[in-house]
Amino acid sequence: MPPKKQVKEEKLLLGRPGNNLKAGIVGLANVGKSTLFQAITKCNLGNPANFPYATIEPEEARVLVPDQRFDWLCDHYKPKSKVPANLTVYDIAGLTRGASTGAGLGNAFLSHIRAVDAIFQVVRCFDDAEIIHVEGDVDPIRDLTIINEELRTKDIEFVEKALESLRKQTARGGQSLEMKKLKEEQATVERILQWLQDGKDIRSGEWAKKEIEVINPLQLLTAKSVVYLVNLSERDYVRQKNKHLPKVAEWVKTNSPNDPIIPLSVSLEERLTQFETEAEASEELKKIGTKSALPKVIVTMRQVLGLNSFFTTGEDEVRQWTIRKGTKAPQAAGVIHTDFEKTFIQVVVYNFDLLKEFGDEAAVKSDGKVMTKGKDYVVEDGDILLIKAGAAKA
Numbered sequence: 001m002p003p004k005k006q007v008k009e010e011k012l013l014l015g016r017p018g019n020n021l022k023a024g025i026v027g028l029a030n031v032g033k034s035t036l037f038q039a040i041t042k043c044n045l046g047n048p049a050n051f052p053y054a055t056i057e058p059e060e061a062r063v064l065v066p067d068q069r070f071d072w073l074c075d076h077y078k079p080k081s082k083v084p085a086n087l088t089v090y091d092i093a094g095l096t097r098g099a100s101t102g103a104g105l106g107n108a109f110l111s112h113i114r115a116v117d118a119i120f121q122v123v124r125c126f127d128d129a130e131i132i133h134v135e136g137d138v139d140p141i142r143d144l145t146i147i148n149e150e151l152r153t154k155d156i157e158f159v160e161k162a163l164e165s166l167r168k169q170t171a172r173g174g175q176s177l178e179m180k181k182l183k184e185e186q187a188t189v190e191r192i193l194q195w196l197q198d199g200k201d202i203r204s205g206e207w208a209k210k211e212i213e214v215i216n217p218l219q220l221l222t223a224k225s226v227v228y229l230v231n232l233s234e235r236d237y238v239r240q241k242n243k244h245l246p247k248v249a250e251w252v253k254t255n256s257p258n259d260p261i262i263p264l265s266v267s268l269e270e271r272l273t274q275f276e277t278e279a280e281a282s283e284e285l286k287k288i289g290t291k292s293a294l295p296k297v298i299v300t301m302r303q304v305l306g307l308n309s310f311f312t313t314g315e316d317e318v319r320q321w322t323i324r325k326g327t328k329a330p331q332a333a334g335v336i337h338t339d340f341e342k343t344f345i346q347v348v349v350y351n352f353d354l355l356k357e358f359g360d361e362a363a364v365k366s367d368g369k370v371m372t373k374g375k376d377y378v379v380e381d382g383d384i385l386l387i388k389a390g391a392a393k394a
Helices: 035-041 067-077 106-114 139-170 177-197 208-219 234-239 244-255 266-272 276-290 294-304 327-338 340-344 352-358 359-366
Strands: 022-026 060-063 079-082 087-089 118-124 225-231 261-264 307-312 318-322 346-349 371-373 384-391
Touching: 022 035, 022 106, 035 060, 035 087, 035 118, 035 266, 035 294, 067 307, 067 318, 067 352, 106 139, 106 261, 118 139, 118 294, 139 177, 139 208, 139 244, 177 208, 225 244, 225 294, 234 266, 244 261, 261 266, 266 276, 294 307, 318 327, 327 340, 327 346, 327 384, 340 346, 340 384, 346 352, 352 359, 352 384
Parallel strands: 022 087, 022 118, 079 318, 118 225, 225 261, 307 384
Antiparallel strands: 060 087, 307 318, 346 371, 346 384
């Protein structure tokens, strides 16, 4: 008999399913969060101020995603309409020591973090006597530890409540399939609790698919992806040197392995927004010998959220769509219009890299590189799609 075909189990991602994912800017008070939010979103929302809790309710704005592929497609097709991808970003109130027990704006702050899918954690590494530090002095390792411990403490509280509820249900006993499932879930939640009590974040663990199915509904704070943004003075950012940087890198390597670290200068990014045109801002960057960190910040966040892009192209419109890695063609079609997912027939597809290599769509076709795929096709990053769907039922 021929060997059985191995079915590869799909890797389940931590966090909410879906494509419309959000990132929150988080940190202690007065580390540069609201100023960064204004610079990255190019808007006047947020409330930068030199006192704690200047931001109370989270502000929300969409950030355009820089992508050279989209720019190339627009130059190629010269469409009437250009719609780039975007990322939703929230400016969240500053955390303080004791937030997990309700200190400062603790409970509101932590509920706002629960509502986002990933975290930009801003760490202050600049000295400025005029900008108050909520802890009294600049010590990024202490600040990182405070946030880390507060988020984990709150997670322990969430998990203990979930475990208490499960124990009440399993105490009834019995041999039903439902009871077996509840006991398995209880064992998973006990493992999650022990992991947190051992001082480890959920995102750093190796979790099986069944365990992730238990973790995700809990919406745990330490399960969220993190990008560390190290806020330097303009001088330190330009020379890429700061006395705190090696310590921050070592702390992240020990406590948050694999999480990205991006140095930036919020004061420089704010100053660039004062120029009337992008050309003037670019000229200033050239003059001081550096570049803006914001494009890297946005692209990195999309990567840690597990987001990809596909394109629809033509002379009328070039549009970049956002999907989660591993999305199949019908679900990608549903991002364009929900009816397309229900009535999906097939997709005509080729990748951007092929278009750029061959120069135009006709050349890609004549070389036999255009594919027609069905419902099981997993859309790759950079795919150019033409969806074929039936008429929607009335």
